[in-house]
Amino acid sequence: MPQQPPRRATRADVARLAGVSDSTVSYALTGDRPISDETRERIERAMDDLGYVPHARAAALASKKPSLVALHFPVGERGIDVSDLNYVNAASDRAEVEGIQLLMWTHDINDIDALRRLVSQGLIDGIILMEVRQHDERVDYLRTTRLPFVTIGRTKDNTALSYIDADFDAWGPLAVNHLADLGHTEVALISQPGSVVESGYGPVILTQSSLMAQAERRGMRVHLVNSRPNIRAGREALAQLLTAHPGITAAVGFNAPAMIGVLEELAVMGLRVPEDMSILHFGISPEQAEMTVPAQTTISVPGGVLGDEAMTVLIERMTNASAPTRQILAPPVLVDRGSTGPAPLRAD
Amino acid sequence: MPQQPPRRATRADVARLAGVSDSTVSYALTGDRPISDETRERIERAMDDLGYVPHARAAALASKKPSLVALHFPVGERGIDVSDLNYVNAASDRAEVEGIQLLMWTHDINDIDALRRLVSQGLIDGIILMEVRQHDERVDYLRTTRLPFVTIGRTKDNTALSYIDADFDAWGPLAVNHLADLGHTEVALISQPGSVVESGYGPVILTQSSLMAQAERRGMRVHLVNSRPNIRAGREALAQLLTAHPGITAAVGFNAPAMIGVLEELAVMGLRVPEDMSILHFGISPEQAEMTVPAQTTISVPGGVLGDEAMTVLIERMTNASAPTRQILAPPVLVDRGSTGPAPLRAD
DNA sequence: CTGTTAGCGCATTCAC
DNA sequence: GTGAATGCGCTAACAG
Numbered sequence: 090m091p092q093q094p095p096r097r098a099t100r101a102d103v104a105r106l107a108g109v110s111d112s113t114v115s116y117a118l119t120g121d122r123p124i125s126d127e128t129r130e131r132i133e134r135a136m137d138d139l140g141y142v143p144h145a146r147a148a149a150l151a152s153k154k155p156s157l158v159a160l161h162f163p164v165g166e167r168g169i170d171v172s173d174l175n176y177v178n179a180a181s182d183r184a185e186v187e188g189i190q191l192l193m194w195t196h197d198i199n200d201i202d203a204l205r206r207l208v209s210q211g212l213i214d215g216i217i218l219m220e221v222r223q224h225d226e227r228v229d230y231l232r233t234t235r236l237p238f239v240t241i242g243r244t245k246d247n248t249a250l251s252y253i254d255a256d257f258d259a260w261g262p263l264a265v266n267h268l269a270d271l272g273h274t275e276v277a278l279i280s281q282p283g284s285v286v287e288s289g290y291g292p293v294i295l296t297q298s299s300l301m302a303q304a305e306r307r308g309m310r311v312h313l314v315n316s317r318p319n320i321r322a323g324r325e326a327l328a329q330l331l332t333a334h335p336g337i338t339a340a341v342g343f344n345a346p347a348m349i350g351v352l353e354e355l356a357v358m359g360l361r362v363p364e365d366m367s368i369l370h371f372g373i374s375p376e377q378a379e380m381t382v383p384a385q386t387t388i389s390v391p392g393g394v395l396g397d398e399a400m401t402v403l404i405e406r407m408t409n410a411s412a413p414t415r416q417i418l419a420p421p422v423l424v425d426r427g428s429t430g431p432a433p434l435r436a437d
Numbered sequence: 438m439p440q441q442p443p444r445r446a447t448r449a450d451v452a453r454l455a456g457v458s459d460s461t462v463s464y465a466l467t468g469d470r471p472i473s474d475e476t477r478e479r480i481e482r483a484m485d486d487l488g489y490v491p492h493a494r495a496a497a498l499a500s501k502k503p504s505l506v507a508l509h510f511p512v513g514e515r516g517i518d519v520s521d522l523n524y525v526n527a528a529s530d531r532a533e534v535e536g537i538q539l540l541m542w543t544h545d546i547n548d549i550d551a552l553r554r555l556v557s558q559g560l561i562d563g564i565i566l567m568e569v570r571q572h573d574e575r576v577d578y579l580r581t582t583r584l585p586f587v588t589i590g591r592t593k594d595n596t597a598l599s600y601i602d603a604d605f606d607a608w609g610p611l612a613v614n615h616l617a618d619l620g621h622t623e624v625a626l627i628s629q630p631g632s633v634v635e636s637g638y639g640p641v642i643l644t645q646s647s648l649m650a651q652a653e654r655r656g657m658r659v660h661l662v663n664s665r666p667n668i669r670a671g672r673e674a675l676a677q678l679l680t681a682h683p684g685i686t687a688a689v690g691f692n693a694p695a696m697i698g699v700l701e702e703l704a705v706m707g708l709r710v711p712e713d714m715s716i717l718h719f720g721i722s723p724e725q726a727e728m729t730v731p732a733q734t735t736i737s738v739p740g741g742v743l744g745d746e747a748m749t750v751l752i753e754r755m756t757n758a759s760a761p762t763r764q765i766l767a768p769p770v771l772v773d774r775g776s777t778g779p780a781p782l783r784a785d
Numbered sequence: 786c787t788g789t790t791a792g793c794g795c796a797t798t799c800a801c
Numbered sequence: 802g803t804g805a806a807t808g809c810g811c812t813a814a815c816a817g
Binding site for chain 1: 512544
């Protein structure tokens with residue numbers, strides 16, 4: 090075990106030991122200018138001997154380059170699951186490439202005071218906001234600030250706002266076309282409770298209306314059900330739907346717990362997936378999709394894309410104050426896990 | 438909306454506008470020396486006018502006081518649930534009082550390289566490790582380092598290691614005494630799978646053996662079951678136990694999913710809690726305990742205590758290099774949620 | 786290829 | 802009560 094030196098070695102210590110000037114040590118580190126092999130070796134040996142590690146905070150102060158970024162992940166009631174961490178990890182990986190660390194911030198979404206304190210401290214160089222609402226106080230506050238920020242998701246008024254979001258307008262058509270091409274003409278849409286939709290939750294509204302519009306174009310009938318997010322509600326919803334509309338050959342979900350209920354009910358009724366009923370699910374993570382029996386075909390944004398893109402945009406904004414506003418919509422991806430198939434012939 | 442100033446105001450700007458020297462502004466801020474009311478007012482007005490906020494990073498550099506601490510929370514497979522956030526929030530709150538920010542770090546527990554990079558950066562002033570294992574590579578690495586650190590949980594060889602942990606040796610006796618006082622003489626212990634115990638998972642081993650020892654002293658018979666952590670296994674375990682040992686009047690759990698199964702099976706069998714069977718559960722959070730029907734009486738460490746204590750110790754170590762090693766065991770707390778009661782008279 | 790110099794924004798010691 | 806001066810550890814012109 091190495092002896093612990095009394096104090097942190099500094100660049101000056103290294104320079105002295107290597108017999109070069111301070112700045113030469115810096116340049117040897119960054120490679121920003123050519124150094125003779127011999128000098129470089131002496132410096133490296135000195136660094137080793139002293140156990141020298143550069144001090145990022147001092148560097149940040151001097152260079153005025155970003156070194157710490159916050160990711161606001163308001164956890165609220167539901168915690169953070171493994172799929173959420175895709176965002177975080179992707180953002181973190183992207184940041185590390187630039188030598189930037191990620192401060193994961195989990196305060197309540199309404200605790201603007203805490204946010205204000207964080208920002209005022211001058212500790213962080215930028216911030217990414219997750220779980221953005223149609224009207225979001227955090228955005229209002231940050232707009233009054235000099236701090237660069239990017240949102241994952243968008244507010245209603247997104248003027249001059251840099252954001253990354255899923256392109257929900259494309260989700261509906263993608264689903265409809267996939268099913269219509271398989272011959273389905275009558276489908277169920279198991280959506281969120283009415284209250285969620287009415288409160289202006291963007292993803293559901295945009296997806297739902299784009300789906301309806303495309304269904305009309307393709308001559309597909311859609312039966313919309315606003316289901317509470319639990320297993321029992323999903324079971325009941327499916328049972329009622331099939332009674333009322335026996336011609337339904339596919340169920341599209343935007344409600345993970347309810348869809349578990351739908352799958353349970355199908356199993357109870359002896360209906361097979363996808364032979365008797367096709368299943369398609371919006372927005373759930375691969376982990377959630379693989380967890381059920383059978384696994385579900387999904388339409389969503391690949392984990393990590395949003396996090397990575399957000400960090401990329403933020404870095405641009407931090408580095409270049411006059412960088413243009415970027416509003417990015419990530420295209421949806423359909424992952425076929427075998428729960429959709431040709432429409433069965435069914436006696437209406 | 439305020440106009441965005443071209444650049445951040447500095448202390449020098451404030452001093453100039455207020456017509457005082459730089460240091461006077463500093464002292465006005467910290468209150469470290471007397472300032473005339475008149476001067477103070479001028480300074481405060483100047484700060485307001487300029488929208489001045491102190492720059493934490495520069496302050497940290499100059500004062501050499503800690504300003505950023507990492508909390509390593511290896512999320513692994515299971516994600517972060519709301520009760521986990523108790524630790525985080527408690528630590529974060531404690532840190533904020535000292536003007537320290539918390540960097541929540543979720544990299545894999547085995548990614549020592551990433552840890553090395555984080556530490557080498559010189560960005561953080563200390564680190565708290567969660568989910569510590571009996572033999573933990575992170576600890577091995579950090580020991581070779583000058584960076585102050587504290588663990589939540591302890592390694593096998595904890596020489597010169599500062600840690601906070603639950604006092605598992607006290608869990609068993611607390612449970613046994615509680616039940617024995619209620620007249621129970623034959624109980625089941627629904628523990629973790631044998632593999633977990635054999636791999637040297639400290640909490641289970643310590644709790645289990647302290648429970649056995651105290652049971653012997655109090656003349657209580659304990660039937661140990663190593664159950665897989667899922668609902669079905671719990672149901673089966675209870676059914677078999679009651680068949681083999683009908684005299685059992687209480688079930689003690691250290692296995693959240695299995696205990697849900699136990700409760701289900703009791704309900705199916707028409708047995709009431711606590712009239713027919715008492716239930717006591719180790720180590721689960723209040724949220725988990727309240728989630729079941731009926732809610733469960735628990736023995737555990739109050740959420741937040743560990744996080745708060747860990748941060749306190751870390752701050753001490755960062756502030757005072759020669760601070761003594763602290764090894765703290767937090768006492769258990771029994772929270773009675775009504776699932777334990779007097780032992781029923783049962784015909785053996 | 787390498788050294789010198791002047792800061793980054795602030796805390797703090799030493800003067801008055 | 803207040804100001805001047807020095808330095809935290811490093812970067813980045815500006816000089817050779």
